[in-house]
Amino acid sequence: MVTLKELAKLLNVSVSTVSKALSDSSEIGENTKRRVTELANELNYKPNRIAQQLKTSKTKVVGVVVPSLMNPFFAEVVHGIETTLENHNYDMMVCISNESLEKEQRSFDLLSTGSVDGFIVAVARETQTNHSIKHFENVGRTTPIVMFDRVLNDVACSKVVVDDFETVYQATKYLIEEENRKHLLLISNIEELSVGKQRIKGYAKAIEEANLKSSVLKLDDEINPDELILEHLKKNLNIDAIISIDHITGIMALNMVKKIDKKVPDDISVIGFDYVDSKFVSSPKISVVNQKGFKIGETSAKLLLDELNSKSRVKHKTIMVKSLLSLNGTTQNK
Amino acid sequence: MVTLKELAKLLNVSVSTVSKALSDSSEIGENTKRRVTELANELNYKPNRIAQQLKTSKTKVVGVVVPSLMNPFFAEVVHGIETTLENHNYDMMVCISNESLEKEQRSFDLLSTGSVDGFIVAVARETQTNHSIKHFENVGRTTPIVMFDRVLNDVACSKVVVDDFETVYQATKYLIEEENRKHLLLISNIEELSVGKQRIKGYAKAIEEANLKSSVLKLDDEINPDELILEHLKKNLNIDAIISIDHITGIMALNMVKKIDKKVPDDISVIGFDYVDSKFVSSPKISVVNQKGFKIGETSAKLLLDELNSKSRVKHKTIMVKSLLSLNGTTQNK
DNA sequence: TTGTAGGCGTTATCAT
DNA sequence: ATGATAACGCCTACAA
Numbered sequence A, B: 001m002v003t004l005k006e007l008a009k010l011l012n013v014s015v016s017t018v019s020k021a022l023s024d025s026s027e028i029g030e031n032t033k034r035r036v037t038e039l040a041n042e043l044n045y046k047p048n049r050i051a052q053q054l055k056t057s058k059t060k061v062v063g064v065v066v067p068s069l070m071n072p073f074f075a076e077v078v079h080g081i082e083t084t085l086e087n088h089n090y091d092m093m094v095c096i097s098n099e100s101l102e103k104e105q106r107s108f109d110l111l112s113t114g115s116v117d118g119f120i121v122a123v124a125r126e127t128q129t130n131h132s133i134k135h136f137e138n139v140g141r142t143t144p145i146v147m148f149d150r151v152l153n154d155v156a157c158s159k160v161v162v163d164d165f166e167t168v169y170q171a172t173k174y175l176i177e178e179e180n181r182k183h184l185l186l187i188s189n190i191e192e193l194s195v196g197k198q199r200i201k202g203y204a205k206a207i208e209e210a211n212l213k214s215s216v217l218k219l220d221d222e223i224n225p226d227e228l229i230l231e232h233l234k235k236n237l238n239i240d241a242i243i244s245i246d247h248i249t250g251i252m253a254l255n256m257v258k259k260i261d262k263k264v265p266d267d268i269s270v271i272g273f274d275y276v277d278s279k280f281v282s283s284p285k286i287s288v289v290n291q292k293g294f295k296i297g298e299t300s301a302k303l304l305l306d307e308l309n310s311k312s313r314v315k316h317k318t319i320m321v322k323s324l325l326s327l328n329g330t331t332q333n334k
Numbered sequence C: 001t002t003g004t005a006g007g008c009g010t011t012a013t014c015a016t
Numbered sequence D: 001a002t003g004a005t006a007a008c009g010c011c012t013a014c015a016a
Helices: A004-011 A015-022 A030-042 A049-056 A072-087 A101-112 A125-130 A134-142 A164-177 A194-209 A225-235 A249-259 A293-309 B004-011 B015-022 B030-042 B049-056 B072-087 B101-112 B125-130 B134-142 B164-177 B194-209 B225-235 B249-259 B293-309
Strands: A061-066 A091-096 A118-121 A145-148 A158-162 A184-188 A216-218 A241-244 A269-273 A287-290 A318-321 A324-327 A330-333 B061-066 B091-096 B118-121 B145-148 B158-162 B184-188 B216-218 B241-244 B269-273 B287-290 B318-321 B324-327 B330-333
Touching: A004 A015, A004 A030, A015 A030, A049 B049, A061 A072, A061 A101, A072 A091, A072 A293, A072 B072, A072 B091, A091 A101, A091 B072, A091 B091, A101 A118, A101 A125, A101 A134, A118 A293, A134 A145, A145 A293, A158 A164, A158 A293, A164 A184, A164 A194, A164 A241, A164 A269, A184 A194, A184 A249, A216 A225, A225 A249, A241 A249, A249 A269, A293 A318, B004 B015, B004 B030, B015 B030, B061 B072, B061 B101, B072 B091, B072 B293, B091 B101, B101 B118, B101 B125, B101 B134, B118 B293, B134 B145, B145 B293, B158 B164, B158 B293, B164 B184, B164 B194, B164 B241, B164 B269, B184 B194, B184 B249, B216 B225, B225 B249, B241 B249, B249 B269, B293 B318
Parallel strands: A061 A091, A061 A118, A118 A145, A145 A158, A158 A318, A184 A216, A184 A241, A241 A269, A269 A287, B061 B091, B061 B118, B118 B145, B145 B158, B158 B318, B184 B216, B184 B241, B241 B269, B269 B287
Antiparallel strands: A287 A324, A324 A330, B287 B324, B324 B330
């Protein structure tokens, strides 16, 4: 590994001269600067980040902890984060909590020990159901944290959330008013998550306003969610609309609707949440609520960078990213 | 940040005593050890990884560089890597090359400077078409690299590949022999990648053996691949099978087949590559070739860990992971 | 059994 | 304009 010391020896100058020359300090003569930079390039010198970090106690790395990368929403958010950090010369370390509290804690332990300057996190399912917030509080004392999507209200930190309530409220209202649906079923496998609760509330409000009957099918932790959906559909043949509030059950519903010989969207409307690029979803086109993962990642990263780069303690912000409602092909930005 | 120094001061012993006590050195008396560990726990002392790294020049971090996380195959591989590293107490830093040579180089630059002990990489598209390998060679001199899926033959390092040739050969043969297909179209948007070439060869061999006519539709860099597919289908109405060798065009083909009023799989068989969990793909069920991303990630990580933990220079290995062929619902492990 | 000293590569301060 | 020195936090001979 080429070090400042080596360069110094080869050039017969001191280490500090080399260091200053490379950082283009005004104290160093043009001549020396040229000699130094030339040799540095030639030998392909790269400053040792670890030593730099030790010295400055800044790592220029952001820790990202997400429940899973197999969920396309999170993959998209991470992509948004990455792009933003890249533009500001930061790196990221991604850790996967796998929805487990313990792995989330370990990730924070690991990363918080000098490895990263700040965190961006979507809270694991288990963490959210257990209300375990100690690891966030400990770390948060010294290191900025930004939470997105899966958010813990009791933790004092910046947050980026989706307007879950409003989005599902609007979508439900649309089905009722524009498509004249009367028997709307909501299905979900994220009932116990903060986002899930908000979304269900949005549904409930629209239903109530229209004086209809609420009907919610919760599929958390079920082994065979599709079976349950099918059963439910068979028992309730009057259902004319299905609203899925996660990224999976909507697709399942689509398949099950076909099994009972009904047509989408003629007999039953189906709305799903954020399943990959709708271009790649097989027809019949499911209506999709796009959570704009990229935007959320971007926003989270910017928020964190702000906190990192302002010396004065910034006040924590909560930013709401508006969802993009895409119903029946028409994309309407609210 | 709690440091050894602080602990030492509070306990009125020297820094080295504390250090040794915490690493359970035999040189330190039981009494002192207890006092030290108790205080350390109380103050929640965590060794500063950065300082450790500076000293040992080991980071216990693996750099993972992938073209994208929005491709579910890569997401799955990363998941496999993560799980394996986790079990061996390693961390990972994921960087996204975005299929760009320049970003890939930058990622390697960044990470290779003291941040990681080794690399796992799937080569960016641009890198593979340009045959740019200098950044791999430079890094490879001092740091082990494992390539997976997208592989560069000219780079001397360990590799994990899929049996692309064999898989597509078998799939094509299946369509010909079991489903009596005569006009098999292969579509691809990864024609210029190593994996794409292998897959096309597998197709070609099966076609040749059956004395059929080869028909390949290349969609690299096309703006409207689905349009092209549709056009091609309209012009060649005798096509009775479509083999997509990437994770996107298969779905597109499905949609386009419907537009020309044919039925899958009655009129036309469709086989795609590795599109997420097939459970979640809308019917009609597309036959899917599962690349077993998790296994590939696992294998890559193990290979790298082997190299990292053996002092003697290990010889580079190339491991082939067999694909799982899943045709018409029946999953057949070859 | 414990402590001292030196060094990993860098940067910042102070002296020349 | 350049150089010497100390310090970041940790580890480890070696000395006491």
